[in-house]
Amino acid sequence: MTDQLVAETLSRFRAKAAEAGVSSRDVELLISSFLPAVYPVGGDGPVVVHLGGNNPMLPVGADKPSEPFLCSIDCAQIPPNSTGLPLPADGHLLLFGDAEKFRQGPGPGYVVYIPAGTPTTEVPAPEPTRGSYAERDYRSVRVGPSWPSSGPDGFADPSDGSERNFEDYELLDELSDIWREAGGNYFGSDLYLGGHADFWNDDPVELVNGGEYVSGNDWCLLANWYCDDVVELPSPRMHWLIRRQDLADLRFDRVMISVDIYG
Structure with missing residues (x-):
C-alpha cells in the first residue's frame, strides 16, 4: 500500500464528509487520531504471515506452548516504521491464544520471539x-x-465541554460509513499489526493504560485478530497488548491478551 493510495483514500473521505455536511474540524480531528497499521493479505512472494496449524517452529529445546498456536510473522517482511511500533527488524514473532476463552478484561498473554538464525524445530x-x-x-x-x-x-463535543451525547456517536457511525464508501476498508484484513484495537465494549488498550487490570502506562496494541470463523462466541475480537518499552526490549513475556465479544 503506497502513500499515494492512502492520500487518495483520505482525499475521498474528506470530500464525501464535506458533502454530508460534516465540519472540516471534526473530520481533521478524527483523521489526526488514525494510527498506522499493517494488514497482511494474499499475494505472491515470501510468506509474511503463516496462520494456523498446530506445530509451530520453536527454538530447539523450547518448552511446549501453553496456548494454541495462531500465527508466525516474519518481521523482516514488515515494512520499517509501518506500524509506529518498535517491532524487531528480523526474526519471527509467534502469537498464541485460545479464541474460545472469553476474558473479562486483559490477562497474561503468550507470544514468542525467535531471533533470525535461531535453530528451530516443530513443537506441538x-x-x-x-x-x-x-x-x-x-x-x-x-x-x-x-x-x-x-x-x-474534543471530537463532536460542544465548546462548553459537556459530555458527548447520542448525536455525537451517531456522527462517528456516519463517518465510519463514509470511510467505508471512500475505500478505507480496503486496508483491512482479519489480522493486523499495530493501529487501534477494534472492540465492542471497552478499549483493551485504555483498560491496561488506565490501571484497571495492569498498573503502568505506555501500553499499545501489538495485534488484532477477527476470529469470527473459528469460535462460537458472538463476533469475537482477540487483542495482544504490550508496553512499547517492553516491545523495544523484546520482553514478550510481559504481553497481555484480551478477547472481546458483541453484547
Whole structure:
C-alpha cells in the first residue's frame, strides 16, 4: 500500500464528509487520531504471515506452548516504521491464544520471539477448542490507517465541554460509513499489526493504560485478530497488548491478551 493510495483514500473521505455536511474540524480531528497499521493479505512472494496449524517452529529445546498456536510473522517482511511500533527488524514473532476463552478484561498473554538464525524445530501446541486454526499464508501486506473505535478527545463535543451525547456517536457511525464508501476498508484484513484495537465494549488498550487490570502506562496494541470463523462466541475480537518499552526490549513475556465479544 503506497502513500499515494492512502492520500487518495483520505482525499475521498474528506470530500464525501464535506458533502454530508460534516465540519472540516471534526473530520481533521478524527483523521489526526488514525494510527498506522499493517494488514497482511494474499499475494505472491515470501510468506509474511503463516496462520494456523498446530506445530509451530520453536527454538530447539523450547518448552511446549501453553496456548494454541495462531500465527508466525516474519518481521523482516514488515515494512520499517509501518506500524509506529518498535517491532524487531528480523526474526519471527509467534502469537498464541485460545479464541474460545472469553476474558473479562486483559490477562497474561503468550507470544514468542525467535531471533533470525535461531535453530528451530516443530513443537506441538495445544489444540484450540474447535480444532487447529485453518492454515493459510499471507504473502503481502497493506500499510494504511487504522480507524479509531471511539472518537478522539474534543471530537463532536460542544465548546462548553459537556459530555458527548447520542448525536455525537451517531456522527462517528456516519463517518465510519463514509470511510467505508471512500475505500478505507480496503486496508483491512482479519489480522493486523499495530493501529487501534477494534472492540465492542471497552478499549483493551485504555483498560491496561488506565490501571484497571495492569498498573503502568505506555501500553499499545501489538495485534488484532477477527476470529469470527473459528469460535462460537458472538463476533469475537482477540487483542495482544504490550508496553512499547517492553516491545523495544523484546520482553514478550510481559504481553497481555484480551478477547472481546458483541453484547
